[in-house]
Each structure stands twice: as structure tokens, then as C-alpha cells.
Amino acid sequence: MKDMIDNEYLPELMRSQFNVLSNVALHYSGAFPIPKPTDLMIIEAEDDKLLLLARRKNLKNLSPGVRVRTF
Numbered sequence: 001m002k003d004m005i006d007n008e009y010l011p012e013l014m015r016s017q018f019n020v021l022s023n024v025a026l027h028y029s030g031a032f033p034i035p036k037p038t039d040l041m042i043i044e045a046e047d048d049k050l051l052l053l054a055r056r057k058n059l060k061n062l063s064p065g066v067r068v069r070t071f
Helices: 002-006 011-027 053-062
Strands: 041-044 067-070
Parallel strands (some): 041 067
16 A cells, blocks of 8 residues: 555556456466566566656566567
8 A cells, every 4th residue: 555655556457457466366266487687678668657767667666677568
């Protein structure tokens, strides 16, 4: 919740993230595989309205060397 408040999440992003969490909680019972660093890629859009620029930069900083494709 602190992250949502601090970063002023848009309602659409909050709904999207809660839907993903709800789906995982209701339907997934296995282990989450940890991807190899070479398996990671961030796909973003320059005009993304759900994940703002500052949040995208934070995501990239969490995974240095990750491949990034911007549309």
C-alpha cells in the first residue's frame, strides 16, 4: 500500500495489479520459477499510461543488464 500511495498509482494500474494477484492466489499452486538473467526482457511503451516513467526506471534499476524494448 505504501508503494501505491507514494507513487500515486492510477486506478487502472491498481485494478490490473490486483487482478493479477487475485488470479495467482485463486488458481496457482506451484512454485514460481526464478528466471535466468538472460531470460529477462522489459517491454515498454514510451506513452505508457499505467506504468509511468519513474516507475519504469525503478524497474530497470532492479535488473541491471536486462534487455529493454521500447515501442
